[in-house]
Amino acid sequence: MVPLTLAEHGALAKGLLPAAIWDFFEGGAGTEWTRRANLDAWRHHVLRPRVLVDVSAPDCGTELLGARLTAPFGVAPMAYHRLAHPEGECATARAASEAGVLLIVSIFASRTLEQIAAAAPGAPRWLQLYWLRDREALTMLARRAEQADYRALVLTVDAPKVGRRLRDLRNAFALPADLTAANLDPRLTSSAGHSAAGRSGIEEHSRQQFDPTVSWADLAWLRARTRLPLVLKGVLTAEDARLAVEHGVDALIVSNHGGRQLDGVPPALAVLPEVVDAVPAECPVLVDGGLRHGSDLATALALGARAALVGRPVLWGLAHGGADGARAVLDLLREELLDTMVLAGRPTLAALDRDALAPWPPAAAAPL
Template structure:
């Protein structure tokens, strides 16, 4: 199993050889506010935990004597060739992890030949990320704001900058209650800012995320809680890009996404940060895949921490998985190199799992 060279300070006993190692290392490097913001889930964190543990209820059925001398992880996703079915989920404010923030994360995805998704509430702008990783397949995650003009401007900027899909997040019209953030009074430090919002807009926003009232107030005051399915028509009318709906957890909503012209769905519960008590993301996959019956590509994120998690999600019908926190831990560990290490670890573990399974992704059973 390969790993990038270790940072100079790393000793043999602290070699990072799995995502859990990267997590431990990042926890030691990040301050309390950032640790809280990155790692917390909503309320009692049931869903946060279950996103990770749910994979353990699925068992793999390996097939023997299959030629695995070449395990091919490449595939075509929405018309783009990618090197593996593991991409980068959108996560806000990546400069909290490392000064190069989103640009380093996007460069890591570019170097690994996979998809980078940029958050609306990023600390590097759409244009900066596009310039940093011109060859990466880039998707732009969209929060629809009450201010539709501002929303439209962002969509147009993403399209102009070469992003090839929009990821419309539909599970955050209200802001999940994350106790760590409440306790820490989380806010963005003064040297960072939400780079996709122009100064004029931010000046007019009461309780901006950089001010004392923090992100919860920003979301509550800016995101449009009235967003509903018919707004997909509006979004599709202002862009040529495919719109992927992120935050689908039921077959009913998957079918509505298809009816309203989505280009795909991302099964996700926002990494357990929104509705606590929501089912684990991997458990939501099978019914969604069955309902859509091939009408739309199905992607997923939530709790992916090892290659065997990826193969299970693929076997349950996901075309590709995305990772959130592991990339932030990688960034905190060593900027672009750390983010690349996270993707390398997962890719190599997936290749191993596929080889040991005899590459038969469909030959899986469920226990428990």
């Protein structure tokens, strides 16, 4: 069967992956309310199509922090792609490069930064970081990213520790013995491979290695150690968005970590307009969380996002088809976006403004 929807890619992946790995990819924190809300939030908007518009040459290309993209989206940072496929992030990098979209590589990638870069030379790549207690490790990663032609650093700011993910606790999830965070000293990640009843090796590792004392003042330390643009991921309020701009951040990602951190926070899409309105137009705002169709991309753009990120579906494609499967997921999203733009009579990204949307149900003033 050739999958025609992201859901069909997911069904294929679920049939192949061990249950504990599927749960690690799919699970959220707490009751998973926020994870479900991320998916539901997209249905609180409908498109307002225009007619008798020349849609013969739709264009969804864009530029983001100096990189030209064929479509306004990219691959969200996710750890340990080798859990999905032996080639891991190298396969994902080839897929993103061939699709012409952004790839954000996780600090916990299971392939080295250099291997990933070699798999897709010239493709736009950013490196995601957690703030580790070992600041020398952060410094070295920033230097390696520059040398390997990564275009930005993405600092995840909603994770002083990993959230309480019940699926992982029930599965006593830990990394397999042959899998490591390829870009870090093994001593920094060894606890992620320790399994114990009712415990998660991933959560235990975060308690040991993530620095919960980090504050706005620490951003200057990181900026002094890299010439790369700095992007903050995990912003959900206008207050933090304004503080980020005041501290010289170059772009923001509105995100609740796929519902994997604090359960009970709003879906990222619901607070996207608040964040967009709080920052200058020259500060790009991206969004992630529950995107499952090209029309969702159109909704995100209409609410002010410069681009959106997709996470779990890329791993689905990777799991059942390697680089080709991941590429199929990315191509499908671009095709669905172009189809949406044509049928909505909005053939350019500029035409996808807030007038392109209406709340749904009609009486609702705002999503959720």
